[in-house]
Amino acid sequence: MLDKRMLGVARGVARYLAWALGFGWLVSLGTVFQAKYLALAIDGVFLAGKDLAQLWPWLKLALLFMIVRALGQWLSSVWAVRAAVQVKDSLRSRLLGRLVSLGPLYVRGEKEGELLNLLTAGVDALEEYFARYLPQLALAAIVPLTLLLFIFPVDYVSGIIVLVTVPLIPLFMILIGKMADHKAKQQWQTLSRMSGHFLDVLKGLATLKLFGRSRDQSRVIARISDEFRVETLAVLRVAFLSALVLEFLATISTALVAVSLGLRLVENRLSFVDAFFLLQIIPEVYLPLRQLGSSFHTAMSGVNAAEKIFALLADGSVSPKLQADGKGREEPPFVLDSIEVEFRQVTFAYAGESSGSQGGPGPLALDRVSFSLCSGQKTALVGPSGAGKSSVVNLLLKYAEPADGEILINGRPLAGLTRDEWYRHVAVVAQHPSLFSASVRANIALGDRASGEEEIRRAARLAGAEEFIARLPQGYETVVGEGGVRLSGGQAQRIALARAFLKNAPLLILDEPTAGLDVFAEEQIEEALAQLCRGRTVLVIAHRLSTVEGADRILVLDRGKIVEAGRHQELYARQALYYRLIREARGGI
Numbered sequence: 312m313l314d315k316r317m318l319g320v321a322r323g324v325a326r327y328l329a330w331a332l333g334f335g336w337l338v339s340l341g342t343v344f345q346a347k348y349l350a351l352a353i354d355g356v357f358l359a360g361k362d363l364a365q366l367w368p369w370l371k372l373a374l375l376f377m378i379v380r381a382l383g384q385w386l387s388s389v390w391a392v393r394a395a396v397q398v399k400d401s402l403r404s405r406l407l408g409r410l411v412s413l414g415p416l417y418v419r420g421e422k423e424g425e426l427l428n429l430l431t432a433g434v435d436a437l438e439e440y441f442a443r444y445l446p447q448l449a450l451a452a453i454v455p456l457t458l459l460l461f462i463f464p465v466d467y468v469s470g471i472i473v474l475v476t477v478p479l480i481p482l483f484m485i486l487i488g489k490m491a492d493h494k495a496k497q498q499w500q501t502l503s504r505m506s507g508h509f510l511d512v513l514k515g516l517a518t519l520k521l522f523g524r525s526r527d528q529s530r531v532i533a534r535i536s537d538e539f540r541v542e543t544l545a546v547l548r549v550a551f552l553s554a555l556v557l558e559f560l561a562t563i564s565t566a567l568v569a570v571s572l573g574l575r576l577v578e579n580r581l582s583f584v585d586a587f588f589l590l591q592i593i594p595e596v597y598l599p600l601r602q603l604g605s606s607f608h609t610a611m612s613g614v615n616a617a618e619k620i621f622a623l624l625a626d627g628s629v630s631p632k633l634q635a636d637g638k639g640r641e642e643p644p645f646v647l648d649s650i651e652v653e654f655r656q657v658t659f660a661y662a663g664e665s666s667g668s669q670g671g672p673g674p675l676a677l678d679r680v681s682f683s684l685c686s687g688q689k690t691a692l693v694g695p696s697g698a699g700k701s702s703v704v705n706l707l708l709k710y711a712e713p714a715d716g717e718i719l720i721n722g723r724p725l726a727g728l729t730r731d732e733w734y735r736h737v738a739v740v741a742q743h744p745s746l747f748s749a750s751v752r753a754n755i756a757l758g759d760r761a762s763g764e765e766e767i768r769r770a771a772r773l774a775g776a777e778e779f780i781a782r783l784p785q786g787y788e789t790v791v792g793e794g795g796v797r798l799s800g801g802q803a804q805r806i807a808l809a810r811a812f813l814k815n816a817p818l819l820i821l822d823e824p825t826a827g828l829d830v831f832a833e834e835q836i837e838e839a840l841a842q843l844c845r846g847r848t849v850l851v852i853a854h855r856l857s858t859v860e861g862a863d864r865i866l867v868l869d870r871g872k873i874v875e876a877g878r879h880q881e882l883y884a885r886q887a888l889y890y891r892l893i894r895e896a897r898g899g900i
Contacts, residue, residue, distance in 0.1 A: 316598075316621045320398055321445060327394035331446045332453070338380050339454045339595065341463050341883040345376035346591035354584045364459060385818055386594040387446065395442035398766035402620060403434045409624050414710040416661075426505035429623070433616035440617075442611035444603070451481070457595045465585050468575075469568045472651050473596055476564035480600045483556050484607060494549055495611040498542040502856060505535045513767065540552035545580070563598035568593045647736055650818040650848045652684040652707065659702055676702040677870040679716065686817075689849040691859035693892065694868035702838075702871075704820060707850070709733060738816040740824045740840075744807030746798070752787040754806055758813035766813060773842060774808035775835045808839050822852045863890065 321328060352369040355361035407430070455477050461471035513527045561863035572589060575581040659677040677699045684690050692700050705711050706718060709730050718725040725733065738758070744753050755767050762770075767787070771777045779802050783789040791797050791806075798806070804824055811819065821844075824836060853859040860879045867882065867889045875882055875889050882889040 313835035317440065317445075317617055321394075321441065322398050323401065324394035325440070327390050327397065328441075328446060331387045331390040331394065332449050334383045334390065335446060335450045336453055336457065338387065339457050341383060342592060344456065345373050345380065346588050348373040348376070348596045349591065350584045350588040352450060353486045353783070358583060386625045391442045391446045392438075395438040395440075399437055400439050402437065403430060405624060406430055406434070406620060416705060416710045418883065425503045425507045429504050429616065429619055431586075432502070432506075434619060436613040436616045438613070440607060440610040440613035443606040444613075447603045447606055452601045453467060454599045455596045459593055461592065461829070462589065462596075464532070466572070466581065466589055468571055469589050469593065472568050472571065473566065473593065473810065474534070476560065476567070477596065477600070479706060480560050480597065482556055483560065484600075484604050494542065494546045496615050498539070499612060499615040501535070501539045501542045505532070505539055508532065508535060547819040553604055553607070557601050561594070561601055565594050572876055607787050609820075613683075642832050648817060649686040649721075650684075650736055651686050651721050652721075652818070652848065652850075654680050654682050654703070654706075655717050656681055657706065657713045657718060659706060659711065659713050661702075661711075675871050677706075677713075678829060678873070680868075680873055681716075682866055682873060683856040684723075684818075684848050684850055685863075686848050687846055688863040689844055689851060689861070690853040691853050691862035691865045692868060693853045693859060693865060693889065698868035699871045699872075702870055703868075704822065704850075704852060707820070708737065736816050737820065738811040738814045739820045739822070740804075740807050740811050740843075741822045742824060744803055744810075746791055746803055748790065749784075750788050750790055751783065751806065754791060755809045755813060758810035759815075762813055767809075770809040770813035771805075773812045773839065774805045775839045776805035776809050778800070779805070805839065808836065808843060810841055817847055819847045819849045820852070821849065834836060867892075 315503050348369045352366050353374060355369070410426070455473070459473060460471055461475060509532060512532065569590060572581065572586045576583065576586045590602065627679070657677055657680045658675060660675045680699070680703070684688075692703060694700055702711075706713060707725075709725065709728075720728070720733070720736075745756075752767055755770060756762060758770065759766070768777065771780055771787075780786060780789075789797075791803075821840065824840065851859060851862060860863055862879070865875075865877060865879060865882055866873050867887075869888055875885070875887055883892075883893060
C-alpha cells in the first residue's frame, strides 16, 4: 500500500521519519542484548549455581537495555507523530489554499459536507499512515534482517525456519489487503455522504420544520448511519481475519522454532543459553510484521482520503490564468483611486453541469457581452432568472475566466492582475452577507485589518450600525455567532455595509442588499447605501426592479446577451423586456 504521491509528501518530513526508524532499529538491538544478558543470568541461577553478586553485572546490563528499548520506542513514536502532524498541517494548508485558488464557484459545485469531512476527518486519517504504517513498513523490512544476523551464528536451523516463514506474512497481508481496500473505499464514501447530508439537514433545519419534514430527514440520517455501520463492520471483519491469519502464522512459526530448539536441547546439541536467547528474540522477528498488519487497515482510511485530497490538489477545472495568478510579473503595483471597467466581447460558459465539474462547457452564460462601468456612476444589471447577472459578477471578481473576449480595468487586462491586487479595489455588499463566529469588531475589520478603533467605529456609524452595536451585551466585543445568527437581517446587513465603508474601495458591487428586510430596516440601509455609493463606480445586481430606477444606466440581460441599455424612463417607454419585467414586478399594473 505504497502511494507515490504519499511518498512524495513524506520526503518533506524525511528527517523526522529517519529519526523514527533509527530509534525503532535501536529497539531491536536493545532486544538482542537484553535477551543475551537475561539468558546468561537465568543460566547462572539454575545451572551454574551463581549467587546474586556474580549475577548482578548481567542483571544491570539487562535492565539497562530494557530502559534503552523503552526509551527508543517512545522516541520513535514521538518523531513519527511529529512527521504526521507536519504532513497534516501542510496538506490542510495546501487544501485550503487550493480551495481559495479554485474560488467559490468550485466550492458551490462540490458538496460542502464532503469538503468539510475531507479537511477534517480526511486529513486526520493520514496520521495513522505517516505515524504508524510508513515507519512500521520500513521496520518490518529492517528488524527481521537485523535479528537474523544474530540468529544464524547461534543456530542456522532456526535461521532457516525464520527465513522461510517470514515472507509468508506479508504475502497473506497483500492478499487480504486487496479485499479490504474495496471495503475501506465503500466505508469512506458512505462517511462522506453521511457528513454532506447531515450538514445539509443542519443548514436547512428551519425549512424542514416549516414543511414538517424533519422526522423524515431523521430517518434518512438513521438509514445512512446504518449503512456506515454495516460498511464499518465489513472493514472490521476483514481486519479481524487479517489479524487472525497474521497471529496464526507468527505463532506457528515461533512454535516450529521452539520445538526444534527443545529437541536439540534435550539431545545436548544446543546450550541452554543459546536456546533461551533464541526463544526470546524469535517472537521479536515477527512482531514488526504483526504490528504492520494491525496498522494496515487503519492506514487504509488515510489512503482512501488521500486519493480525494490529491485529486482536489491536482484539479484542472481552474484555468491556467488563474493558476498562474500573476506570478513572475515585474510590473509596478496596481493602485487606483477610481475604476472604469470594460467588458469587451466577453463569452463565458460553466463547465459541465456544475462549476466544479471537469466536463466540457455547458450552454453559454454570456454571449459576446460588451458594456462599460464608468467612474462615479451607478450601473444596474437586470434581467430574468438565468440571464447571466451572476456570471458577470463571477467574472468581475475573478472567480472564473472568460472563454473569449476580455475584461479591462482602466484599459488594463483584468487577467493580468493578481487577486490580491484586484480585491484591494473592490467592495461587495451581498444579499446574504457572510458573518463569522467572531466579535462585531473582527467582522467589520475584515474590510481593512490595518484599521484602528476610531476608523472601525466611524465605519459602523456611517453604516447606521453604531446604535444597535451599543445595545449588544459586550458592544463591539460581542461574538455574533456563525453566519451572524445572533443578529437580525438588517443588523447583519449593516455590519456588511460597515465593512464596505471601512474598505473604501473605488468599485462597489451591490447584490440586492435590501432584499428580505422590513420597511424600516430597508429605509436605513438605503440611506447608508446612498452615502456609500457617492463618488464610486457602482454595479447593482437587481432582483427587485424598484431599486434600480435611480441608476445612471440600466443594462438588461436576457439569455446571456445585453438586449437593452439606458435610463429607467427611456427603457420603460420602449415597452420591451424591461417594461415587461417592471409590469410583472408590479403585478401587471
